Amino acid sequence: MTQSLAAAMQAFTPRLPLAVALSGGADSTALLLASARRWPGQVHALHVHHGLQAAADDFERHCAALCARLQVPLTVRRVDARHAPGQSPEDAARQARYKAFEAMALDSQAQSAIQTIALAQHADDQVETLLLALSRGAGVAGLAAMPAQWQRGGLHWCRPLLGVAGADVRAWLRAQGEPWVEDPTNSDERYTRNRIRHRLLPALQQAFPQFRDTFARSCAHAAQADELLQELAVADLAATGRPPRIAALRLLSRARQANVLRHWLRSDHGTTPSAAQLDALLRQIAACTTRGHRIHLKVGRGHVVREGEALHWYNQQVLDFISARDGGAPKQSSQ
Structure with missing residues (x-):
């Protein structure tokens, strides 16, 4: 079931020190604020400057001001996130971002032995990912959407807010009196994910109010099926x-x-x-x-x-x- 942000953070037990991927938007700002309060002195912030829009410098300044106020160390890395021919801009930016997060966390001068990287995707993001996968005819691996945790590059990666509705994240942040920045591309409906967010999610909320919970169960079933298929594939590849x-x-x-x-x-x-x-x-x-x-x-x-x-x-x-x-x-x- 969907959770409150407070309940999600209470259930979150990362290996410390913890790094929070910080864009400056509402979701990552809430995750950083909640984490810094719970584990003072054990939290870092990682910000990726994509250089893809004029507002990127404002995002970086906002993150620097926020981290200074919270007394959280901030590491910033600039990347070239331009997409290759045939690659979607969103996928190119995502891949560049994850590589940068990993590199920053493993940088001996920035990490202080960082063990975990936390990402701020929430329940609405999970639904959007599932609907995108369905629109592309994905198999069970795609329908599993985003995992709540995984290992990569010697680091533990987590999405502690994956069970929290997006509106609840913003409501919590408003209650703290904490500002955030809005990415202007989030309202651009040329991007499929934005059309899903602005058109489909409100319709689902009206027709199926529990859709976040039921869709999450479907993602979990698909993830389990994908795990079984991977186990079978490993055994079959050993035989062939x-x-x-x-x-x-x-x-x-x-x-x-x-x-x-x-x-x-x-x-x-x-x-x-x-x-x-x-x-x-x-x-x-x-x-x-x-x-x-x-x-x-x-x-x-x-x-x-x-x-x-x-x-x-x-x-x-x-x-x-x-x-x-x-x-x-x-x-x-x-x-």
């Missing part, structure tokens, strides 16, 4: 080999082939196939009954090719080298 052998793959059901191939591509090569690419690969595996059957398919940011009895994945640079070495490009398999 790294790289996976085609004959061993063909002993699995089509669903298990898809599951283990997604895991192999993500864990070993850091790439994710589209649904169409994965379907094409599965059809080629089903058709691969002779030694002469070639496989050369675009998958993720590279290509899956058959070499002997196994599948291999190469990015384009490596494929060009192999092509030059062998005197020509591999033949495309028919689809």
Whole structure:
């Protein structure tokens, strides 16, 4: 069930010292204020200057003033968050932000042995993430939305406000008499997340007042299913080999082939196939009954090719080298 901010913070038991990711908005301001009160002298603030809008300097000044008043050390890092061709601006900024948080926390001069990084996403953010995943046709990993805690880079990451409604966070902050800054892009409905926030969430509130709780349960069920699929994929990859052998793959059901191939591509090569690419690969595996059957398919940011009895994945640079070495490009398999 959704919680009050006070209850959420009471249940939050981080490994100290704690770093709070501070944007200067209402949510991160509330998290920093509540954390600084509960663990005085044990809290740091981390601010990322994206440089993507004119207001970024104002965000940094607000964070500096807030941290000075709370006597909380502040570390600021400027990043280049411009998106690459084909990448969404939101995803580029998110990736740059998380890398910067990790780097700041691990910086020996800034960290004072920081153990935990706390992020201020709340229950409405979780709903938005789930609806975004649904709009994109995501599988169970996407429908699991945002985890409440995880390990990365030797740090413990937490979202202690994930069960608190956004309106309750702001109400708590107003009761403290604490100001915050508003990101002007939050009202820009060119971004899908903002359209969900401003159009869908009010409609859900009217039609299904308990939607935050029920959606959170669905996310939890999806997260559990994804964990089971990952365990199965690890076992199947151990059986099929790294790289996976085609004959061993063909002993699995089509669903298990898809599951283990997604895991192999993500864990070993850091790439994710589209649904169409994965379907094409599965059809080629089903058709691969002779030694002469070639496989050369675009998958993720590279290509899956058959070499002997196994599948291999190469990015384009490596494929060009192999092509030059062998005197020509591999033949495309028919689809």
